[in-house]
Amino acid sequence: MSSPQKVRQIQLVGRKIRELRKEHKLTQVELSQRLGIQQSDLSRMEQGEYRVSLDTLFRILAEFQLSIGEFFDELAKETITPRDQRLVEQIKSLPTEAQREVEDFIAFKQAQDRRREENPGDLEGDEA
Amino acid sequence: MSSETGHIPLEDLMSRAHRAVIAGQLSEAEEVLEAALQTARETGDRREIDRAFCSRASLAIELGRGDGYIKELREILLRNVDHESCFLAAYGIARAYDFNKSYKKGLFYARIARDRAEVLGRREWLASAYNQIGNLLVVESFFEDACQEYEQALALVPPDPGSAFRRALYQDNLGYCHVVQGRLVEGFRILFESYRTLRRLGANRYAIGPRVSLCFAYLEAGRPRRALLCGGPALNAAEADGQAESVKNLLYLLGEAANLAGDIGLARSYFGRLQREFYPEAGYLPDFLLAIDVRKLVNLKA
Numbered sequence: 001m002s003s004p005q006k007v008r009q010i011q012l013v014g015r016k017i018r019e020l021r022k023e024h025k026l027t028q029v030e031l032s033q034r035l036g037i038q039q040s041d042l043s044r045m046e047q048g049e050y051r052v053s054l055d056t057l058f059r060i061l062a063e064f065q066l067s068i069g070e071f072f073d074e075l076a077k078e079t080i081t082p083r084d085q086r087l088v089e090q091i092k093s094l095p096t097e098a099q100r101e102v103e104d105f106i107a108f109k110q111a112q113d114r115r116r117e118e119n120p121g122d123l124e125g126d127e128a
Numbered sequence: 129m130s131s132e133t134g135h136i137p138l139e140d141l142m143s144r145a146h147r148a149v150i151a152g153q154l155s156e157a158e159e160v161l162e163a164a165l166q167t168a169r170e171t172g173d174r175r176e177i178d179r180a181f182c183s184r185a186s187l188a189i190e191l192g193r194g195d196g197y198i199k200e201l202r203e204i205l206l207r208n209v210d211h212e213s214c215f216l217a218a219y220g221i222a223r224a225y226d227f228n229k230s231y232k233k234g235l236f237y238a239r240i241a242r243d244r245a246e247v248l249g250r251r252e253w254l255a256s257a258y259n260q261i262g263n264l265l266v267v268e269s270f271f272e273d274a275c276q277e278y279e280q281a282l283a284l285v286p287p288d289p290g291s292a293f294r295r296a297l298y299q300d301n302l303g304y305c306h307v308v309q310g311r312l313v314e315g316f317r318i319l320f321e322s323y324r325t326l327r328r329l330g331a332n333r334y335a336i337g338p339r340v341s342l343c344f345a346y347l348e349a350g351r352p353r354r355a356l357l358c359g360g361p362a363l364n365a366a367e368a369d370g371q372a373e374s375v376k377n378l379l380y381l382l383g384e385a386a387n388l389a390g391d392i393g394l395a396r397s398y399f400g401r402l403q404r405e406f407y408p409e410a411g412y413l414p415d416f417l418l419a420i421d422v423r424k425l426v427n428l429k430a
Contacts, residue, residue, distance in 0.1 A: 013420075013422070013425055036229075038232070041268070044269065049269065050268075050269045051269045051308075051424070051425060051426055051427035051430065052425065052426065052427055052430055053426070053427060053430035054376060054377065054380055054402075054406075054426060056430070057422060057425060057426060058407050058410055058413065061410065061412075061413075061416065062409070062410060
């Protein structure tokens with residue numbers, strides 16, 4: 001099993017907290033009161049400028065518990081992970097011709113996936 | 129001074145209490161300070177009573193039982209023109225607010241304490257006030273400002289062996305700030321100095337602080353295996369000493385270190401313990417922490 005990808009961008013977490021707060025129709029004042037922190041601190045946290053204790057961090061997560069899955073997925077989608085970065089670097093390190101071959105192969109795999117989705121029976125055995 | 133005023137026993141008691149605090153014998157220190165307060169009351173000297181009360185309150189605050197003392201400390205601050213009593217009261221209130229997480233109020237009183245210490249010209253007290261202001265800025269994530277306060281505090285501590293304990297505590301605080309701000313070389317240097325000094329002084333319970341900071345520093349330096357080696361014994365020491373906050377931070381740091389080192393099983397075990405022991409309602413935590421690196425969100429001193 002591959003290890004879960006790490007997400008490093010604090011700004012994204014702050015932005016996500018802001019989005020979740022708005023989805024839950026909470027003002028900064030309301031949410032900060034629930035969390036037991038100052039509104040100005042929550043504001044700084046949403047801007048990625050404020051670090052909190054583990055207790056406060058987990059209180060925030062608990063506040064949005066129903067959205068944890070979504071919190072997770074979107075962060076993973078929006079974030080360039082170390083693996084993504086490594087892949088880009090690896091591709092860039094190849095000669096131009098080889099880079100084109102990789103691009104062609106990606107295009108081929110994408111087309112294959114699209115066909116598989118449209119006609120699940122057509123490509124049976126392709127991967128064998 | 130003491131022999132002339134007949135206050136030798138009180139001063140002796142205060143010194144004994146101070147030594148007991150450094151040695152981590154806090155129950156003994158409490159008893160001695162209680163006796164000091166009694167002695168002061170017997171003298172009937174209001175100033176001595178206030179000073180002894182402030183010292184007694186200080187220790188109670190450090191032990192997390194300080195809320196009940198704030199009102200009387202504030203009265204001492206308001207009724208006194210004596211800068212010494214005012215410093216002690218204001219400093220005690222700042223610490224109490226720090227403990228109950230009213231940081232902005234704490235900052236207000238810490239600055240009063242600093243001003244009184246400046247008037248008195250007491251370098252040691254001024255250093256304590258700067259350090260306290262730094263602590264209250266750190267929890268509010270004003271790391272650069274906090275660094276300046278800690279540096280001022282350290283500049284005021286004399287380089288003699290008697291001040292080594294105090295210097296080591298300030299160094300831990302400053303070292304953590306350097307690490308948070310990415311100044312790793314400086315952070316490591318100061319944290320190691322702090323740790324070694326505290327170990328040499330036998331102040332083992334206080335040495336847990338720099339060990340937590342060092343564990344974090346290794347993580348930030350991209351050396352998770354060193355973080356595991358540093359944090360593991362620190363966790364054992366923190367557990368043995370009943371330092372719940374350090375245990376919590378170390379379980380998190382060790383989980384993060386194991387995860388970064390690629391040992392997912394070990395990471396899950398640390399995060400699992402963190403969840404079971406501190407956040408039993410949050411079953412999602414281990415998975416969350418395995419997937420999301422929250423190092424840049426977390427303030428270990430908050």
